[in-house]
Amino acid sequence: MPIDFLYPKFEVVRNPQRCIACRVCERQCANEVHRFDPALNLMESDESKCVDCHRCVSLCPTRALKIVETDHAFRKNANWSGEIISEIYLQAKSGGVLLSSMGNPAGHPIYWDKLLINASQVTNPSIDPLREPIETKTFLGKKTHDIKRDKNGHLVTETSPQLEISMPVMFSAMSYGSISYNAHECLARAAAELGIYYNTGEGGLHEDFYRYGAHTIVQVASGRFGVHKDYLEAGAAIEIKMGQGAKPGIGGHLPGGKIVGDIAKTRMIPEGSDAISPAPHHDIYSIEDLRQLVYSLKEATGYRKPVIVKIAAVHNVAAIASGIARSGADIIAIDGFRGGTGAAPTRIRDHVGIPIELALASVDDRLREEGIRQDVSLVAGGSVRSSADIVKAIALGADAVYVATAPLLALGCHLCATCFTGKCNWGIATQEPELVKRLNPEIGFLRLVNLLTAWKHEISEMMGGMGINSIEALKGNRLMLRGVGLNEKELQILGVRHAGE
């Protein structure tokens, strides 16, 4: 119906002087935007299909292409934006929930950008990481309250199981199914190479990747897909997924069409059946219930592996975290509202949850106030974009961070945010073999290693600048942070002083 017509969001700009009609754009666009017209000997575009993923732009050998946002516009209206108007047309046509992918793109404050890092001058010398060691290694897990000695006076060094990480970063959960086999291989190999961990997400662990188990966190989510004894044993830690920052309070749904072959096998469900993760765990309605699952998993694995409980950052996050710390969990992962997703209802993604910076600060405060901070490690996720974000997160109180969007970008993702279509032109969020092969793990894994190696250097430099030579000394060291452009309340929650103070 004409009423449903929406002008394409993007326009393909092709420089006719530079286009040599090699048709790479046509071959590489799974959305079939480009087409060669033999009669005119010209490339043409159907822009209505363009998702702005830049595959064609990146591969065009003559730089003949660019994608621009259309300047076609609805009548200007500060309240009724074009986006909102378009969405109403779409829903009026479909009667369905709007779907989106990747993290919340809305213009909420990004507190990382309003926090600034300290550096030493004169009175407290900075450290040159090229000359002196900076320890980026840290351990995640329950720490001891007191120093204990045996009857001979020797220190008791036994602790609860810990995760050793060479730098305070881990790859957060992305399931096999939501991303491709090759993407998982990249993450697994990079984690092993870097001495950190990647996370299976809720899709189970492909049998090929059991060999990376020492660098794998296996997830147990409400759908319990792919969970069995060997799976739990395979990983270095077990994560109970209670929530996800991109879609707090709701479950997940991987359509049956994507449940094929190895994905069905790995998830242990029949091919073609929808993989529905319920919103809650049907056996968890209280901290006590959670404690039962935590201990079930510990019991199943002989108390040799730390258990992580992952939650979305929501309004009562501090109280919830306090409860989790008392449930026996070793690590709490908090996922902020800008965290990514393969698919989420747009309204949930964009309107539910709170920023990770505020959640992290308040949880750290609360656990300290209650004297139980050492019972759990805190892992913060939900749009940690750079080494500076990592340093700020540690200073706010995190023991480590989870990253996922950044590594995906390293693998080629251009944040077109249409993962839910399953036609990822970069071979990441797709299961189509022709697209999956576009991500060669030989290349991808190296790019991940490069990215995190670069970050590690930067973290060392920033720490050295502050005169701090270990992650332990930076943790919760909020004096190393100052706020800019923040109001009193924000500064209070973040527990930092304003710049200049």
Added chain:
Amino acid sequence: MKYVIVGNSAAGIGGVEGIRSVDRSGEIVMFTDEPYHTYSRPLISYYLQGKTDIEKMSYRPEGFYCDNNVRLERGVKVAAIDAENRRVVLDSGASESYDKLLLATGSRAATPPIDGLENAALLFHFLTLDDAKALKSIVAPNSRVLIVGAGLIGLKCAEGLSATGCSITVTDIAGRVLSAALDEGGASMVQRHMEQQGIRFRLNDRIAKITKNRATFAGGQHVDFDILVVAAGVLPNTELMCALGCDAQRGIRVDSLSQTEVPGIYAAGDCVRCCDISSGQEKIMAILPNAYLQGEAAGVNMAGGNKSFETPIPMNAVTLMGLRVISAGTFAGEEHNAGDEGAYKKLFVEDNLLKGYILIGHVERAGIYTSLITGKIPLDTIDFDLMKAQPQLMAFSRSGRQKMLGGQ
């Protein structure tokens, strides 16, 4: 170790390179009755046509003999072999000793038994650079040329001469052109193509008598000519072996290590008969690639290495007045036609093997077909329908391709 090589063409050069791949220091002496640096014989038609020159016809670079430490004796004919004392005796009476001898004596033009052939006003063969030079110096735009023999040499000669604008008639007893390299259909395509460019053919006819400027055919018709070129096949130069009492009239026999029946004597090239693996028949395959490969293998073996040239098959790649023709193997067994527009293609299959093929017009990637013949690839291990349509590696199994191209 001292090596003597008789012949300075492909097999002889192959011999030098074969020896040098094993033995960098042994003495090599090479005799040739021609006065030239090694040159490519098949290029004489290009020379005639003006498409190449003497310099570019060099089969190997200027410094070849020096770089390979070869003493080249030009314009010297080897008259006999003293096998007992391991010496070759030269025309001059001088002799040269050897430890290992390679006969790469090649072939010479056959003279058909035509009455009065010697009476022809101007009679030429077309095998050597001297032949081509002589022909080139004499042919004029108004010359009438009669070429006896519609084989490869005859047709390439016709092509070479056509550039001068002379009138050319090609005759052959056989009913078709290139009878050794093409089947009926392919031959008629080539013939038609050359006819369109002004070459006249008189096939399936025998010349009964030749007088000064006239060839009279068996049926009584006649063709007048100024120049007669006899291109009726070649005969192996085997006199040296025959003189040793060997039965080598129809080609020298060698074993898998290129040795003749006389100890210390090896042979390679157009003077040798060997087994065509596509037909299983023993024959002389007087083509340059085989000559080189045989010579190279012989050289390696002479120097103490171990190499056998195991895949000789008849094959020809030729362009005739712009029409490209490649054929190989034997034309026996089940025929598969797969030509597309303006092209001719036939594959011959027997016992699950490709035995031969003919490509005219579109010849790209023909080597893939050749490799099926020489490699004796069972056709049920490949996608033959795909292969038939186009020579392509896609028709092999994935693991087969992996072996060929490396990688994953």
Added chain:
Amino acid sequence: MKRITVNEKWCLGCHLCEYYCAFANSGGEDMAKALKGITIQPRLRIEQAGCISFAVACRHCDTPLCVKSCITGSLSVRDGVVCVDREKCVGCYTCVMVCPYGAVMPSESGAIQKCELCTQRSPGIPACVSGCPNGAIVLENGG
């Protein structure tokens, strides 16, 4: 021994290698100018059927039949690379007849052309290798 290895598993059939090859051998400085409006004659070719694709280029064989069979001596091995003297080549296609990979190509000039690993250009990494977006064409420097 330098040689190109083709990883069929990672070939996307994008044909970029063919264009980078044609450009590298065009002598031009701008790909758009060099290749605009022409049918390219690359020295390697993609074979493609359904979802299988792979590049085929000269393997620079240890025993190069093309070199041994060349009637003019215009093919030779230089530092392990099979090279062609295109001035000397008469376009007889004997090499086309013997190359088991079908990697010797015709060219517009009549002489043959083939991959020379970009040694005639600036030495280093062949254009197809550096231009492949997915590591499907790799330069091996093995012995």
